[in-house]
Amino acid sequence: xxxxxxxxxxxxxxxxxxxxxxxxxxxxxxxxxxxxxxxxxxxxxxxxxxxxxxxxxxxxxxxxxxxxxxxxxxxxxxxxxxxxxxxxxxxxxxxxxxxxxxxxxxxxxxxxxxxxxxxxxxxxxxxxxxxxx
Amino acid sequence: xxxxxxxxxxxxxxxxxxxxxxxxxxxxxxxxxxxxxxxxxxxxxxxxxxxxxxxxxxxxxxxxxxxxxxxxxxxxxxxxxxxxxxxxxxxxxxxxxxxxxxxxxxxxxxxxxxxxxxxxxxxxxxxxxxxxxxxxxxxxxxxxxxxxxxxxxxxxxxxxxxxxxxxxxxxxxxxxxxxxxxxxxxxxxxxxxxxxxxxxxxxxxxxxxxxxxxxxxxxxxxxxxxxxxxxxxxxxxxxxxxxxxxxxxxxxxxxxxxxxxxxxxxxxxxxxxxxxxxxxxxxxxxxxxxxxxxxxxxxxxxxxxxxxxxxxxxxxxxxxxxxxxxxxxxxxxxxxxxxxxxxxxxxxxxxxxxxxxxxxxxxxxxxxxxxxxxxxxxxxxxxxxxxxxxxxxxxxxxxxxxxxxxxxxxxxxx
Numbered sequence: 001x002x003x004x005x006x007x008x009x010x011x012x013x014x015x016x017x018x019x020x021x022x023x024x025x026x027x028x029x030x031x032x033x034x035x036x037x038x039x040x041x042x043x044x045x046x047x048x049x050x051x052x053x054x055x056x057x058x059x060x061x062x063x064x065x066x067x068x069x070x071x072x073x074x075x076x077x078x079x080x081x082x083x084x085x086x087x088x089x090x091x092x093x094x095x096x097x098x099x100x101x102x103x104x105x106x107x108x109x110x111x112x113x114x115x116x117x118x119x120x121x122x123x124x125x126x127x128x129x130x131x132x133x
Numbered sequence: 134x135x136x137x138x139x140x141x142x143x144x145x146x147x148x149x150x151x152x153x154x155x156x157x158x159x160x161x162x163x164x165x166x167x168x169x170x171x172x173x174x175x176x177x178x179x180x181x182x183x184x185x186x187x188x189x190x191x192x193x194x195x196x197x198x199x200x201x202x203x204x205x206x207x208x209x210x211x212x213x214x215x216x217x218x219x220x221x222x223x224x225x226x227x228x229x230x231x232x233x234x235x236x237x238x239x240x241x242x243x244x245x246x247x248x249x250x251x252x253x254x255x256x257x258x259x260x261x262x263x264x265x266x267x268x269x270x271x272x273x274x275x276x277x278x279x280x281x282x283x284x285x286x287x288x289x290x291x292x293x294x295x296x297x298x299x300x301x302x303x304x305x306x307x308x309x310x311x312x313x314x315x316x317x318x319x320x321x322x323x324x325x326x327x328x329x330x331x332x333x334x335x336x337x338x339x340x341x342x343x344x345x346x347x348x349x350x351x352x353x354x355x356x357x358x359x360x361x362x363x364x365x366x367x368x369x370x371x372x373x374x375x376x377x378x379x380x381x382x383x384x385x386x387x388x389x390x391x392x393x394x395x396x397x398x399x400x401x402x403x404x405x406x407x408x409x410x411x412x413x414x415x416x417x418x419x420x421x422x423x424x425x426x427x428x429x430x431x432x433x434x435x436x437x438x439x440x441x442x443x444x445x446x447x448x449x450x451x452x453x454x455x456x457x458x459x460x461x462x463x464x465x466x467x468x469x470x471x472x473x474x475x476x477x478x479x480x481x482x483x484x485x486x487x488x489x490x491x492x493x494x495x496x497x498x499x500x501x502x503x504x505x506x507x508x509x510x511x512x513x514x515x516x517x518x519x520x521x522x523x524x525x526x527x528x529x530x531x532x533x534x535x536x537x538x539x540x541x542x543x544x545x546x547x
Binding site for chain 1: 483484485486487490491502503507510516517545546
């Protein structure tokens with residue numbers, strides 16, 4: 001079980017590269033995981049070609065959700081919003097490189113759900129967002 | 134181990150009677166079950182009673198005239214008698230079987246909302262309620278335009294009875310509160326709260342989900358009007374709970390769910406409803422579960438609720454002493470002497486889900502999250518906590534395993 005707390009997870013949790021708030025920003029979205037009380041906000045700045053220039057997350061949550069957010073944002077820098085829209089559950093699982101049960105999966109995917117709701121300009125984040133493009 | 138602690142060895146042998154406690158949760162890692170406030174484990178007696186019912190008796194109750202139906206009805210009603218005796222009720226018919234505490238409170242919200250409570254009335258709850266004693270009243274308040282007010286909690290997790298006195302001056306119609314907090318472990322002065330409510334003409338509901346399984350509870354002694362609790366937290370099966378109410382009050386309430394068993398006569402456009410307790414038990418009930426519940430009560434009674442309470446008091450004292458020695462660990466709630474066997478805590482910089490996950494690696498089952506008490510966590514400005522909760526089958530060794538694992542958590546994240 002401690003496999004969950006591989007160095008990469010603990011390292012990104014303790015020393016996140018993308019933690020903070022972007023103000024002003026082009027895209028911002030926040031939501032929570034009511035199960036564990038995690039709260040996450042993601043801000044993005046995009047360039048004239050709609051490519052992600054800067055990204056930041058803020059809020060609080062468990063190591064899995066915080067590290068996933070950090071890894072996810074790291075991976076989308078320089079990508080176009082259309083590419084970000086194509087991200088799914090599997091992309092995040094590949095990034096964090098661990099197997100998760102159904103409960104912790106929600107923690108790992110919270111950032112993706114919020115990111116995609118923001119990029120799509122949706123009113124609210126739905127679980128379907130992590131399953132499909 | 135602290136020197137003044139005297140282990141009660143008769144409780145060690147109790148573990149033998151809970152089959153699940155023998156299992157491993159990971160290869161070579163035995164189960165350390167510290168989540169009884171969520172649901173308790175079941176002794177072999179309960180499992181066998183339900184197994185016996187399905188192998189030998191299974192039938193629908195209150196209708197068939199055949200032998201199986203007779204036996205099933207007898208056993209179901211016998212379980213009701215056991216519950217009534219266990220909580221000191223006047224009569225078995227004051228015991229209504231529901232699905233759980235939540236359904237019992239919803240039953241009350243629904244029926245009191247169609248009888249006692251009128252628009253503008255004040256309902257008093259507390260800041261430490263489980264969502265099950267909060268949301269039903271919020272839902273009713275929306276349709277009936279009720280006013281909800283809350284007895285405050287102090288920083289150390291006790292009810293602020295001065296704030297209660299202030300609320301009583303506003304003539305509440307109803308006071309509904311938990312006898313024991315599922316997060317803080319605080320055992321509230323139920324008798325005093327009820328006495329004051331009565332002096333001010335308010336009806337009282339006790340949420341006994343955490344108290345009835347762990348401390349001796351007598352409804353007459355408490356002086357309550359209604360009490361709700363669940364079988365699964367007191368060694369019984371999932372899916373059956375109790376609403377106890379004083380007979381004259383239950384008589385005044387309109388029925389809840391409509392259907393079979395709750396009726397006397399049915400016409401195309403009207404019906405007359407059945408006598409207590411059947412008036413509130415529409416549809417085929419959970420018969421096997423009632424029988425398992427009866428077996429659980431037999432088990433608790435023969436062990437002795439006073440002995441169980443003392444055993445848990447010993448465990449919680451030891452647990453809190455040891456938990457306090459961990460750097461960065463903060464315990465919610467009052468001194469051990471004022472609580473039942475529940476210890477919720479936070480660890481600086483470590484999310485409860487991460488704590489629980491690492492503990493699980495050592496076979497320890499705890500609860501992480503807000504434990505269905507979000508407003509309580511808001512009160513202390515924390516998003517979530519980790520909760521260890523104890524029951525009669527837990528031992529000092531379980532707590533030592535917990536402490537050792539928590540030190541590992543601190544090391545991983547330190």
